Amino acid sequence: MLTQIITFLIFFSVVGCILYGRRLIRTEKVDAVFGNPERALGGTHWVIVGSSFLLLIWLYYSWDIAKGFYPKSANELCQVGKVNDSLLGLKYQFPIEEREFKSTSQIKKENKNLEKLSIEIKNSTELDNEQKNILVSFIDKTNQLIPLLTNEDLLENETRQKIEDITGKINLLTENFQKPDYPFESEQELNDRLKAVSEEGGWGITKIDAGSGSIENTLEVPLVPATNRGLKFHTAAQELNLISDEFFKLRNHNPEFKNKIKEIKDEIKVYRNDLSGSEEIASNYAKNIVKIARRIEFASIYPPNALDKMQNAIVKFDNAQIQAQGGLRFIDIFLFPAGTIVASGPSCSEQGSGRWLPKPSDTFNKFILMSKPSVGYKDIPLLWIKMVDVSNVVGFILPDWIADILPGKYPVHTKDGIVKQNFKGVVLKVVTGDFKLLKVPVPYGHIWDSFMRVFLGLVFGIIIGVPLGLFMGLNRFAKGFFDPLIELYRPVPPLAWAPLIISVLGIDNTGKVFLLFMVSLSIMIISARAGASGTQLSKIHAAHSLGASKKQILRYVIFPNSLPEILTGIRVAVGMCWGTLVAAEFLAGTTGIGFVENVAKKYFQYEVIWITIFIMGMLGLLFDVTLRKIIDKTIPWRGKG
Amino acid sequence: MSDLISQNLNMIFKTPKGETVHALKDLNFTLKKGELLTVLGPSGCGKTTLLNITAGFIRPTSGTITLNDKEIDGPGVERGMVFQQGALFEWLTVSENVNFGLRMKNNDPIETEKKVDEWLEIVGLKGFGNTPTYQLSGGMQQRVALARCLINDPDLILMDEPLGALDALTREKMQSLVLKIWKETGKTIILITHSVEEALLLGERLYVMAPRPGRIHKEYNLPFASMGLKQDLREIKKDKDFSAKREEILEMIWNMEEEIMGKEI
Numbered sequence: 001m002l003t004q005i006i007t008f009l010i011f012f013s014v015v016g017c018i019l020y021g022r023r024l025i026r027t028e029k030v031d032a033v034f035g036n037p038e039r040a041l042g043g044t045h046w047v048i049v050g051s052s053f054l055l056l057i058w059l060y061y062s063w064d065i066a067k068g069f070y071p072k073s074a075n076e077l078c079q080v081g082k083v084n085d086s087l088l089g090l091k092y093q094f095p096i097e098e099r100e101f102k103s104t105s106q107i108k109k110e111n112k113n114l115e116k117l118s119i120e121i122k123n124s125t126e127l128d129n130e131q132k133n134i135l136v137s138f139i140d141k142t143n144q145l146i147p148l149l150t151n152e153d154l155l156e157n158e159t160r161q162k163i164e165d166i167t168g169k170i171n172l173l174t175e176n177f178q179k180p181d182y183p184f185e186s187e188q189e190l191n192d193r194l195k196a197v198s199e200e201g202g203w204g205i206t207k208i209d210a211g212s213g214s215i216e217n218t219l220e221v222p223l224v225p226a227t228n229r230g231l232k233f234h235t236a237a238q239e240l241n242l243i244s245d246e247f248f249k250l251r252n253h254n255p256e257f258k259n260k261i262k263e264i265k266d267e268i269k270v271y272r273n274d275l276s277g278s279e280e281i282a283s284n285y286a287k288n289i290v291k292i293a294r295r296i297e298f299a300s301i302y303p304p305n306a307l308d309k310m311q312n313a314i315v316k317f318d319n320a321q322i323q324a325q326g327g328l329r330f331i332d333i334f335l336f337p338a339g340t341i342v343a344s345g346p347s348c349s350e351q352g353s354g355r356w357l358p359k360p361s362d363t364f365n366k367f368i369l370m371s372k373p374s375v376g377y378k379d380i381p382l383l384w385i386k387m388v389d390v391s392n393v394v395g396f397i398l399p400d401w402i403a404d405i406l407p408g409k410y411p412v413h414t415k416d417g418i419v420k421q422n423f424k425g426v427v428l429k430v431v432t433g434d435f436k437l438l439k440v441p442v443p444y445g446h447i448w449d450s451f452m453r454v455f456l457g458l459v460f461g462i463i464i465g466v467p468l469g470l471f472m473g474l475n476r477f478a479k480g481f482f483d484p485l486i487e488l489y490r491p492v493p494p495l496a497w498a499p500l501i502i503s504v505l506g507i508d509n510t511g512k513v514f515l516l517f518m519v520s521l522s523i524m525i526i527s528a529r530a531g532a533s534g535t536q537l538s539k540i541h542a543a544h545s546l547g548a549s550k551k552q553i554l555r556y557v558i559f560p561n562s563l564p565e566i567l568t569g570i571r572v573a574v575g576m577c578w579g580t581l582v583a584a585e586f587l588a589g590t591t592g593i594g595f596v597e598n599v600a601k602k603y604f605q606y607e608v609i610w611i612t613i614f615i616m617g618m619l620g621l622l623f624d625v626t627l628r629k630i631i632d633k634t635i636p637w638r639g640k641g
Numbered sequence: 642m643s644d645l646i647s648q649n650l651n652m653i654f655k656t657p658k659g660e661t662v663h664a665l666k667d668l669n670f671t672l673k674k675g676e677l678l679t680v681l682g683p684s685g686c687g688k689t690t691l692l693n694i695t696a697g698f699i700r701p702t703s704g705t706i707t708l709n710d711k712e713i714d715g716p717g718v719e720r721g722m723v724f725q726q727g728a729l730f731e732w733l734t735v736s737e738n739v740n741f742g743l744r745m746k747n748n749d750p751i752e753t754e755k756k757v758d759e760w761l762e763i764v765g766l767k768g769f770g771n772t773p774t775y776q777l778s779g780g781m782q783q784r785v786a787l788a789r790c791l792i793n794d795p796d797l798i799l800m801d802e803p804l805g806a807l808d809a810l811t812r813e814k815m816q817s818l819v820l821k822i823w824k825e826t827g828k829t830i831i832l833i834t835h836s837v838e839e840a841l842l843l844g845e846r847l848y849v850m851a852p853r854p855g856r857i858h859k860e861y862n863l864p865f866a867s868m869g870l871k872q873d874l875r876e877i878k879k880d881k882d883f884s885a886k887r888e889e890i891l892e893m894i895w896n897m898e899e900e901i902m903g904k905e906i
Contacts, residue, residue, distance in 0.1 A: 541716070542722065542724060542728040543741070545696055545721055545722040545799075546721075546741050546793060547718035552745050556730075556745070563732070636775075637731040637732055
């Protein structure tokens, strides 16, 4: 319902804005020449057209319009797909969609194979003449098999009868299929079917695992026929399956053929048994000839006109089923662009753009579902808050060795078995978080984890990189000493380090934070260094003659002067860290937005993949906008000094 | 004895190519307290080198230079400097720039504020205290630079072409300001300039320096600075004596330049 309304709204906004834009162009001043940049100013209505157009394309190519306007169409097309699937084997026997009869093409193929083999044998240098003669005679005999199958006079009455049976069944099916009340479903069957339909759910429904509460895979297309039209096709497909099974079991083997092929097989068997171990090549040729003979035996080769009636029956049924599709065909053509619903074996699936381009409605539903902390992804919410006692935070932040370095000894139990607490013991309790105070909310979840990794990596990079970079910009020794180290690791793509770092530091946060630290460190060093060495000498001179000490010059002149470079460096580093993090989370890990995408990929959850892409884009944008705001606030003099 | 005394000052640079440049050769001069010295000369005659040595940014190859009987061996608060481009700290506001020196000495903030206001009024920037310096015009920036230097109460003020980058009108105003400050504070000032007119107008004493090796070519004692305190600078420029001196010095510098060109070709 919502999809329908949105589709109409978007459509009308596109049309309205285009009309408005055209009117505006006509009423614009005549002297607006081409090349005047002012002509690119404004134009909110074109922004609406652009974004609506994008949305419309998304709606259309993800088949969400089809889903919105004809929610049952996928189920019906699935049933049609079943018919096509069952009909496929039979149709391939005839020049309906193919160029020639299956029999013809098979005869052509085997003739060619036999000819090739015979030339090979005749030209072989490793066979003596006697062997060649024997093998060529085998080929000739195999060649004589085909006329035995294609001769109408040799066709047995039994086979003929069976073909007529099958033809009659197809014709009966066609006749029944065209009746309005086909497949004559009883009340009981109807109820059972409707129950199955409601249990199965609709097109693209998301199921939630009852045990863990996490998102299970989505049902792509419901299988059980929900409509009468669908049921018609479903039943016809089942019947067609039986008919085609019957046909493919049928063998056109008359007694002459049976004798002949037995003779060939026996002869070749005897011949191969008599060959010594050194005559392997001849044996192989003989084996290949038997293979071809077997292929001819099991190919459905019939006399030229023997199956004509059956072909007509199939064409008639095909026409009847196409006719019965009615409006569904047009829905298929127009609302399922770049693909359709295909049935194969026991399931129906979307094949085409609807498969990898998730429907907006599904995507939003799933996003809302995933945002729920009780669902999340892999039992972890995307972003939520949990109450944690302050003691845990304190215990995590303060290192335990603080207690160790204090003077004195830890308490020892007395002979009465009592432990008397002392100061050192109390400190240990504090630094290990062994106390209860109050609970504070702490965010957690996939998004938060990714965010914290980037944040921590960046902060460590800044804390170490900026002072080191400034030092290197001001001191020849520092520059010379650290330069080789940094230049050695910096040009390596960060991800090339990932396998090493992850194997050494583990798949958890430590490894990733260290990787991001490496990424941001080199960028921060280079930018701080450029900032420091770019300080105007006259400013340093001025500070000197105003009585500033070395420390003060560093703090009040060189550092603020390098700030623009440093902040630009941070902006670059954030981008690099974000990219590296997502890829690192692909490699290994148990949380994080990259991890979610990687898992979704494994289960073909295209909606989740698109949701993670969207979240990453939004977070990246958020970082960049925030940094830009900070930069504008802190260094308004940039580019004006 | 608060004089600036230079004895046999020599400065020899080595270029990266290995050539030696004799930037200053046997410079001997004495500047008494309260004198205003302008230094003039063609480019490459060692004017700025002399100023940098006096400021203590570089050390002379040989010879000594003393201020108040103390040898100069590094930058110090008693020698304030005003640069050509102002060299203001653009991340600070006008008053933060002016009080920079006092802040570095951890002076009392309230007293500092009072002093800043005083100096801003003297240089004509009253009410601009909270303006960021990058929003100021070139002339205003130089006023800030002057105030920043003077608030430290230095014995000697060194000016490295402070008015070089200003337009003619602003320049005239700033020249009056320099004279006014000189008169009111009685500071010793060394002012380096490219402009002959400026050197004549502002200099109580004037050194014309010659290049290769850098040395004092001619020395003048001029009356125009004291005249400028009383009357309009434009009137002085019309003075016959002034014009004659200007022509003389211009000719001198032209000859020097031609000599250099001749050497190079």
